[in-house]
Amino acid sequence: MNDTPEKLLHSLFGYEHFRGHQLDVIQHVIDGGDALVLMPTGGGKSICYQIPALLREGVGVVISPLIALMQDQVSSMQQLGVNAQALHSGIDWQLQNQIEQQALNGDLDLLYVSPERLMTASCMNLLRSCKVALFAIDEAHCVSQWGHDFRPEYLQLECLQQNFPDIPRMALTATADRPTQQEMVKRLGLNQAQQYISSFDRPNIRYRIMQKQKGKQQLLDFVQLQHQGNAGIVYCMSRKKVDETALWLVEQGVPALPYHAGLGSERRAQNQQRFLNEEGLVMVATIAFGMGIDKPNVRFVAHLDLPKSIESYYQETGRAGRDGLPADAWMVYGLQDVMWLRQRLEQTDMDAAIKRSEQSKLDAMLGLCEITHCRRQAILSYFNEASSNTCGNCDNCLEPVATFDGTEVARKALSCIFRSGQRYGVAHLIDILMGKPTDKIKAAGHDKISTFALGQEFDQKQWRSVYRQLLALGLVSSDPENYGGLRLLPPCRPLLKGEAELQLRLDRKVSIKAPTAAKARLQIADADMDLWQLLRELRMALAQDQKVPPYVIFSDSSLLEMLHAKPQSLLEMSHVHGVGEKKLDRYGDDFLALIQQHA
Ligand code: ADP
Numbered sequence: 332m333n334d335t336p337e338k339l340l341h342s343l344f345g346y347e348h349f350r351g352h353q354l355d356v357i358q359h360v361i362d363g364g365d366a367l368v369l370m371p372t373g374g375g376k377s378i379c380y381q382i383p384a385l386l387r388e389g390v391g392v393v394i395s396p397l398i399a400l401m402q403d404q405v406s407s408m409q410q411l412g413v414n415a416q417a418l419h420s421g422i423d424w425q426l427q428n429q430i431e432q433q434a435l436n437g438d439l440d441l442l443y444v445s446p447e448r449l450m451t452a453s454c455m456n457l458l459r460s461c462k463v464a465l466f467a468i469d470e471a472h473c474v475s476q477w478g479h480d481f482r483p484e485y486l487q488l489e490c491l492q493q494n495f496p497d498i499p500r501m502a503l504t505a506t507a508d509r510p511t512q513q514e515m516v517k518r519l520g521l522n523q524a525q526q527y528i529s530s531f532d533r534p535n536i537r538y539r540i541m542q543k544q545k546g547k548q549q550l551l552d553f554v555q556l557q558h559q560g561n562a563g564i565v566y567c568m569s570r571k572k573v574d575e576t577a578l579w580l581v582e583q584g585v586p587a588l589p590y591h592a593g594l595g596s597e598r599r600a601q602n603q604q605r606f607l608n609e610e611g612l613v614m615v616a617t618i619a620f621g622m623g624i625d626k627p628n629v630r631f632v633a634h635l636d637l638p639k640s641i642e643s644y645y646q647e648t649g650r651a652g653r654d655g656l657p658a659d660a661w662m663v664y665g666l667q668d669v670m671w672l673r674q675r676l677e678q679t680d681m682d683a684a685i686k687r688s689e690q691s692k693l694d695a696m697l698g699l700c701e702i703t704h705c706r707r708q709a710i711l712s713y714f715n716e717a718s719s720n721t722c723g724n725c726d727n728c729l730e731p732v733a734t735f736d737g738t739e740v741a742r743k744a745l746s747c748i749f750r751s752g753q754r755y756g757v758a759h760l761i762d763i764l765m766g767k768p769t770d771k772i773k774a775a776g777h778d779k780i781s782t783f784a785l786g787q788e789f790d791q792k793q794w795r796s797v798y799r800q801l802l803a804l805g806l807v808s809s810d811p812e813n814y815g816g817l818r819l820l821p822p823c824r825p826l827l828k829g830e831a832e833l834q835l836r837l838d839r840k841v842s843i844k845a846p847t848a849a850k851a852r853l854q855i856a857d858a859d860m861d862l863w864q865l866l867r868e869l870r871m872a873l874a875q876d877q878k879v880p881p882y883v884i885f886s887d888s889s890l891l892e893m894l895h896a897k898p899q900s901l902l903e904m905s906h907v908h909g910v911g912e913k914k915l916d917r918y919g920d921d922f923l924a925l926i927q928q929h930a
């Protein structure tokens with residue numbers, strides 16, 4: 332073949348330019364080098380191995396941890412006219428024989444395999460007998476024993492180096508934290524590999540973190556006002572809450588499905604399939620729902636409970652907007668979350684060192700919730716990526732937070748804990764501060780202590796906010812042995828002694844009308860809404876015919892560009908982003924006809 336990477340990008344994929352490191356990676360691998368590729372979700376990792384696989388002689392072997400991921404990629408490649416296949420447990424022996432024969436004949440461009448399949452003697456023999464263009468290890472962070480995606484089979488991939496010393500190996504991942512990156516290099520034998528590390532920023536995702544008041548209702552307002560008809564994921568901590576929330580959303584008219592480990596594998600697979608294949612479904616899930624969600628047009632990820640680290644938060648929110656179009660990461664959190672996570676951590680019997688590390692990860696997460704400056708800057712700096720500019724696309728940038736001198740109220744809140752013996756929960760402490768003569772207060776004699784009725788300048792909600800921030804700042808802790816009673820921690824001393832001051836954030840009133848609806852952010856004019864629906868319906872019909880997810884036919888960005896450009900000829904259609912030769916051939920006329928009819 333005398334194609335070049337650029338030509339393939341245009342003719343096959345229908346894209347104008349390479350992004351970021353793509354072309355460098357591709358050239359390096361075509362020339363036979365190994366590569367470690369770190370790009371954020373949606374950054375375009377697949378092209379980095381797909382193009383060299385097509386341009387080098389032999390079959391490109393892609394190691395992927397999940398059948399769902401493989402199937403998606405195989406369908407997408409087949410749509411482009413590339414001969415791609417997958418070997419996994421869901422493939423019958425007849426098809427398997429066919430695929431193996433194609434590989435031996437040199438007729439296969441890409442072969443997706445699971446790591447356990449790759450390691451079987453028969454697969455190794457097959458690969459020794461045919462020409463291999465490259466090995467691409469996708470989701471390479473699965474080799475890390477500390478991550479939540481650990482797959483023991485990945486550890487065996489080290490042997491590729493010995494068995495196929497002359498074939499380029501690539502490891503690809505979107506994981507942003509350093510220790511995992513180092514572990515990948517070590518465990519996959521990639522010391523010689525060229526490293527391509529991109530910025531992990533996801534500029535199209537808008538981060539919002541708000542105080543939880545009525546979590547479910549806040550979620551409903553958010554979905555109805557901003558994401559009507561859009562696909563999204565809602566993360567909850569427990570299975571019970573997943574079930575309740577999904578049911579409740581359905582009752583409120585939002586199409587939603589539950590997903591958690593308690594559902595049974597068949598039901599889970601079914602719900603996941605529906606989420607991928609249908610448009611506008613909301614998946615309410617525990618973190619069991621995660622890797623393998625390659626749906627590019629997830630428009631929002633919402634958290635009803637606090638994740639346990641910034642790593643988790645970033646990975647989960649990263650599932651929004653893979654297609655690069657505007658998307659939301661939305662979260663509500665409150666006092667209960669802080670107490671609950673802290674207590675759960677204290678009660679586990681983990682190794683002390685691990686516990687401390689988990690503790691500091693949780694503290695960082697809480698810190699992210701309470702900061703008053705740019706959230707994106709804070710997240711990126713957590714991953715050692717300094718950026719001097721604020722982003723203009725997070726809540727703190729869009730609506731700057733008011734702070735106030737909280738020194739005095741914090742002192743009152745702290746001394747109330749101290750005077751009442753460091754064993755009462757927040758509700759009781761607030762009753763004391765507000766001077767409520769409840770039975771419990773009278774019985775304990777707390778109407779006689781000096782902090783009784785000392786805090787009447789605030790209402791209950793404001794005091795809760797103060798205690799939440801004190802907890803998040805690590806000035807007090809809640810005692811799991813004692814029903815969440817609060818205790819003072821050493822760092823609060825300077826404040827109590829009058830040697831330190833404290834700025835607190837003024838909680839926002841929850842505004843529900845202000846945010847812009849998603850369709851406005853996608854820049855769809857009202858006059859175009861009908862055509863937008865029709866384009867999506869046509870895409871869906873084609874997808875159902877072929878039993879593939881709609882985004883395999885065309886991405887949302889391709890449809891949006893058709894909507895905006897309204898191409899009038901096949902030539903004009905061929906300029907639309909993502910319309911390569913094969914897709915122009917297959918679908919050009921249908922979409923053109925629809926656009927012209929509508930004009
Ligand atoms: P990830 O890095 O998450 O694996 P993908 O490889 O799935 O990302 O790419 C994300 C999306 O961006 C896909 O729809 C892909 O076709 C598209 N894409 C990749 N490279 C380019 C490019 N150079 N120009 C335009 N779109 C691209």
Ligand code: ZN
Pocket residue numbers: 704705706707708721722723724725726727728
């Ligand atoms: Zn910002």
